[in-house]
Amino acid sequence: MKNIFKIFIRDLKSIVKNWVALIIIVGLMILPSLYAWFNIRASWDPYGNTGGIKVAIVNKDRGGNLQDKFISVGDELVNKLKDNTNLGWEFVSEEEGNTGVERGIYYATIIIPEDFTEETLSIMNRPIKRPILIYKVNEKSNAIAPKITDKGITTIKSQVDTNIIETVDGLIFKVLNEMGVSIEGSKDKILKLMNGIIELNNKVPEIENIINEIYKGSSKAEDLISKAKENLPLLQDTLTSSDNLLVDTKNSLEKSKEALGEVAPVIKSDLELINTELSNLEELINAVININIDKNSIINGLDNISVKVANINDKINGIIKALEPLSKFNDNLKEIVNELNLASSKLNSAIDVINQVNDAINNSKPIDKSKLKEIKELIAANREIILSILNNYDSKYIPAINNAINKLTEISDNSIKLLDEAKTAIPDIDSLLDTLDNALKLGKDDIEKLNNEMPNIKASLGELSSKLSSINKEEDIDKLLSLLKNDWEAVSKFLGSPVEIKEQVLFPIPNYGSAMSPFYSTLALWVGALILVSLLTTDPHGFKEKIDFKSYEKYFGKLLTFGFIGICQCIILTLGDIYLLKCYILNKWLFVGISLLSSIIFIIIVYTLVSIFGNVGKAISVILLVIQVAGAGGTFPVEVMPSFFKKVNPLLPFTYAISAMRESVAGVVKANLTRDITMLLSYGIIFILIGLFLKGPINKISKKFIEKLNESGLIGH
Known part of the structure; x- marks a missing residue:
């Protein structure tokens, strides 16, 4: 040593x-x-200074029309990029952009073609075309810069996708909403017309008796015929107005059916995300239960779990809100809504138990491990519900969503068909009333002829009345209105961006x-x-x-x-x-x-x-x-x-x-x-x-x- x-x-x-x-x-x-x-x-904050990385934007988009409204997706994109400081956007001509990226003045050039808006709006027509952005990047100029500009083009694509969905679907749902309001205003007239035809059919025996009495020399039919002819023009106007409204509604439903169908995969994606987050929560609560750590760490862990549980609950409630209007048409959809409501209830219970544990810790009471296990059981039960829904989603719930939409269309089709038949029968009824009116002046021979024609008229009117009685009139119209009168802005934004990311940074x-x-x-x-x-x-x-x-x-x-x-x-x-x-x-x-x-x-x-x-x-x-x-x-x-x-x-x-x-x-x-x-x-x-x-x-x-x-x-x- x-x-x-x-x-x-x-x-x-x-x-x-x-x-x-x-x-x-x-x-x-x-x-x-x-x-x-x-x-x-030298590397202190490179990603905070990306505003110096120049990217040229060339906007050649000439715009297009949707529902008589001029739209330029290219101009909207340029306006948003002017407020975006993530990269150094330069708005130049095509010649300047191509020359600049070649010489290294710009790290990349993004060209918005002339037909960009037209191809974007092709979703409303046929055939559908995918809009294209032209992205030119100079990879020779720097090794890292192209990766940053790649992120920029991804951001632009995301913004364009969201704008397309919100704009196009927004207009579709707005038209449907306005149609629903119009139908609601005529709802009483439609019901009055349907009830009037049924009531007239119910009075056929009485009319037959009247004809018989006329045949016998009675004059009781005069008042009834007068009243019937008085109300016939009102019924004719209401029938024509209602028929046009339902035809317009059917056309709008057909246009929006494809957009409504997009809800199914979006909901499935959200359910898969919820399932993953619940799995992560189970690992977190296991860590809190199994590892002996200080009280502050337990409080922090439970607070983190509480926030995640609340976020998952928000996603579940969003899915419930999207499915509830359609659940009125299908028992399977009612079942998934009930299951999701049960899942939401269990998550609320988990939050309550977490608050109880935190209150006990803050009051210097010992940690009740049984409460922690109760939280774990609630989360596990919630995950079982979500997994059950996911396992049956493709085979059971997607067909249910499509069936609900088809049923709504079927109601509209049946109503149109019945009203068409009613409109066809109105001239016969009008002719009948005129004949009855004239019959009062005829002799018994003519009245006898009318009496012989009554079986045919009675059969025609009875068949129409039977079809009108076969549908639950007010309930079906209310179902139609509940979908059409949805909050069109909220539905459009939901389809444009169904999932909101709430970032939580650790360390x-x-x-x-x-x-x-x-x-x-x-x-x-x-x-x-x-x-x-x-x-x-x-x-x-x-x-x-x-x-x-x-x-x-x-x-x-x-x-x-x-x-x-x-x-x-x-x-x-x-x-x-x-x-x-x-x-x-x-x-x-x-x-x-x-x-x-x-x-x-x-x-x-x-x-x-x-x-x-x-x-x-x-x-x-x-x-x-x-x-x-x-x-x-x-x-x-x-x-x-x-x-x-x-x-x-x-x-x-x-x-x-x-x-x-x-x-x-x-x-x-x-x-x-x-x-x-x-x-x-x-x-x-x-x-x-x-x-x-x-x-x-x-x-x-x-x-x-x-x-x-x-x-x-x-x-x-």
Whole structure:
């Protein structure tokens, strides 16, 4: 032990007494920090400054008409992009856009063709065409910029899709809404007409009796005929008006049927999303139940679960609102609405239980694990309901939605058919009344002829009355109105953007530079270790008396020197990250501590390799650096890398050093931090054992090899 400290103290004295050596050592302490600081600062907020990335917009769209309304989707898109600062939009001519992207003035050019609006509105006509945006990108100009402009074109497409759906479907549902209002205004007339025909049929026996009485010389029919002819023009007008309204309604329903059909896949997508979120909630509540954590962590966990439960409940209520108008036409749809109402009720119960647990914790009462299990059971039961609906959705509920829409159309068709028959029968009724009126003036012979014709008239009127009586008149009309009079703006917006994303960020980091500080700091510490072994010797020199140091004394003695300088490098680096660059670091002392541990481990690894293998060890250290920069997941997620890097990632010291620093920067997950520190310590122990037991034997074996290599004059001593 004495000789180990003798080597270390001798090195410190040499540094202090030799001003050239002191300057070099101070430079070695500062140099790694500069490497990290410049890289962190350069990447401080690249995605917050994308407004400088120029993208040309060329609008050639000539617009189009929908329901006598002029629409230009291209102009609407340009107006929205003028308020969008995500990229540097430049609105130019086609020639300027093409030339600019070719010369690198613009990173990309987006051309809106002349027929963009016409193809957008083809959904109302046949054949349907998909509108096209022309996207030209210059990938030679920069490696990252095209990826950012790709995101820009995706954003534009999303905006266009939403605008198309809201505009076109909005007009369809608005027409239906206005039609529903019109029908509602004539509802009393339609019912009066239908009731009038049925009542007239009911009076046929009375009319027959009257004719018989007339035949016998009675005059009782005069008043009835007069009243009937008086009301006939009103019935004729009402019938014509109602017929036109129902024809218009049927045409509008046919146009909107395809748009209504889009509700089914949207609802299924929402149910699948709800199922996934419920599965995630089960994992969260299991974590709260099974892991012994402090009360604050339990409160935070339950608050997070409560927010997610409320969001899921909102989605379920949105689906209920979309299905309720159609459920009046189909029992299967009533069933799914009832199931969703049950699911919503269970979610409300889960929120109530969460509030009870939080209140108990806030009042310093012990945590009731049975309540936590009750929450879990409610969420599990809710998921079973959603899974049951999803399992039957394609086979049972999609046909139910289509059947409801078809039934609505069928009601309209039947009503039109019946009214057409009624309109056809009106002249016969009018002729009958005229005949009856004239019959009063006829002799008994003519009345006898009329009496003979009554069976045919009676049969025709009876058949029409029977068909009108077969439908539940007021109920069916009300069902038709309930769909047509929907909130057309709300339905249009629902189809345009059925799912609203509510982002919840865990462990937020305000800027990209702070997020990258763990990677660049780790990289700088390894580079610092490499610089040390490149400029400083790993063997003890400069002693006046000859000392026969043992191999382990040489190893640990010089390791103290390298470790001391490495610690100084780390302190300068971390303090600069915190106070010079002002990186966002949630736990500053932990950040410094993890950096010190990482620096010491890296020094041990690199020093051990060079101490044992000499210049070959330096090469190995450089190779490790290259592999770790690519494979440690410091920049891109390891999941997107080739299979080789996925396999080596768990074996690299960088992986755990970067992960541990991220815990200190954004927030600690104890399991992750414990794993990272354990792995770093394991690397240190392994390499110390390697140096302790292999330095002497390998140095003896490689002595002649190194001497021969030095004879070449190409390798430094």
